[in-house]
Amino acid sequence: MNEFFEFFSFADANVRYVTLGSVLLASSSAVVGCFTLLRKRALVGDAVAHAVLPGVCLAFILSGTKNPLILLIGAFITGWLSLIAIDFITSRSRIKEDTAIGLVLSVFFGVGILLLTAIQHSGNAAQSGLDKFLFGKAASLVGDDLIAFGVVAVLLLIATVLFYKELKLLCFDETFARTIGFPVRGLELLLTTLTVLAVVVGIQAVGVVLMAAMLITPAAAARFWTDRLGLMLVLAALMGAFSGVAGAFVSYTAPAMPTGPWIVLIISMIAILSFAFAPKKGWVARLLRQRTNKTLILEENLLKLMYQLGEPDQDFYRPRPIKELLARRAIPAKTAKIGLHKLRRQGYLERQPEGWSMTMEGVSRGRRVVRLHRLWELYLTQYLHLASDHVHEDAETIEHIITPELEQRLMIELNYPVLDPHSSKIP
Template identity: 70%
Template structure:
């Protein structure tokens, strides 16, 4: 608690620089990264992050000093050249974009390492710390760096705010954007420029190796929490800002711990939690949904089985034992017992001395399932020309997910049929 209080008070100017710089970098990168992810260009961010290294080295070789603005300019130029190279290779050859990205990334990064090695053996005293661009050194941020970060972050956020609707259209429906006359190519260039700019500014904090994680991870994590672009951008920015401050706190309490990698580690942890626990898209939520659907299908299959048993005897309302139900439709005994218990609690079946039978409400629900099954069988045979003896399995799967709207559409399309392909009566709606 004492460490947290000291961190929040931030009496040390360097702590303020590191914290604010990390927050600005993380939040602005996440906002731009949302559009990169939605445009399915996540790997491009990784390529740009590795391609800026030769630009940093060339700027140092030409100037002989570590002028932050010159280094940023050099990295921006090579970052842009890497994108041009990717587009050229993709459009002028048969090489796919992912292969082109791999080629450009490895070549540019290899050239950067070559230049960096040459600088280290040149004897130039100003080279000290230049290798920090590989892995970043947020703890070395000073007031001038904070001004640069603040200016670039403001530029990134203002650009997204002013062109939000246009970026949204380009990200989701480029064809429609062209149709209404938007300058799609120009907007793509602006988005690409913002991506390069976000990467270029971030390399001083987290380095070229980890910068793509700063760009992509928060956007990918935020996508699991919302279906709205505005919500995605907001969540990604807040998540990154919190992780930026958390990384600075870890570095403050344990000086041997680097800020940049810890920001990425915390971001990755939040991303994993999002993948697992997001309420609708998370893995746990999907597994629970699948479990509910399977149980619902099992209960509907039991209702349908009781109906078919009565139909085979031309008399509904009779009772049947679990053995008779199992002989008609194979299912695990424990699963059947649990499903029958739930059906009874819902008032769809009743249990007597001679077995299980459908209630009035259960009969209506069973007729609905059988009706959907036979309508779908008829559709498959008449419109998709599937043999009548091959449609049962498909109908078994689809009968549980057909909505009332689709049911009505099927009836209209089939001209309100009364029998399925096997000439079995289709139950009518009660």
């Protein structure tokens, strides 16, 4: 607890620099990463992250200093050139984008490693610590770094706010944006520039190897929680900021632990939890929804079956033994019993000594399922001109998801039919 209060008191200047720097880096890159993710260009961030290394090395060779602003300018130039190279290769050849990304990434990173090796063997004492751009070292952030990163982060956020509408349209409907006269090429270059800036501003914290994770992971996690871009940007920024603070705290309490990798590890844990437990798109929610749908289909199939058994003599309330139900439809006995008992608890069935009988509510629900099944069969034969013996399976599926509005529309389109394609009465 003492370490907790010492850290969050921010009395230590180094703690302030590292924490604020990590928050700025993580949140700003997460915001830009949302647009990169929605543009389906997630691997571009990895290419840029590896392509900035030669720029850092060249900036050091030409300037002879490790001034963070000069190094950032060098990183920005080569990172931007890498994206231009990817676009050029993709548009001027038959090479696909993923292949172009792999080519550019390997070439730029190879050149960067060669330059870094040359610098390390040059005898220049100022080169000490330059290799931290490979794997990051957020704990080494100082006031000058923070000013440079803060300026870039603010520029990223301002650009996102100013061009939010245009970038949103570019991500979701590029063709429409081009049609109404938006400068699509200019917007693409703007997004390219923002992506490069986001990568450049983060390499000193997590390095070129892990920077792609900081760009994409918060955006991917936020995407599971919402379908609104504005909220997605806010959630991604908050997740990135939290991972920045948590990573800095872990590094503070355990000095042997590097800050950058812990930031990536924490945001990855947040992403995994989002993938699993997000209320609508998570794995758990999907499994529960599948289970609910499976139960609904079983219930409606049982009620439909009992209604069909009562159609010949119009006796829908006669008790039906479970053997009669299973003989008519191939349902596992255990599954059928579970469905029957659940329908009884819902008030659609009653248990009789002779078997199971429907209540008035059960007859009404069973009648509707049969009506939807036969309406859809008739629609397929009349409007899609399918053979009557080819429509049953499709109707078995669609009958469970037809809404009352669609049911009414079918009745109108089919002119309130009486018989289905098999000459069975439509109830």
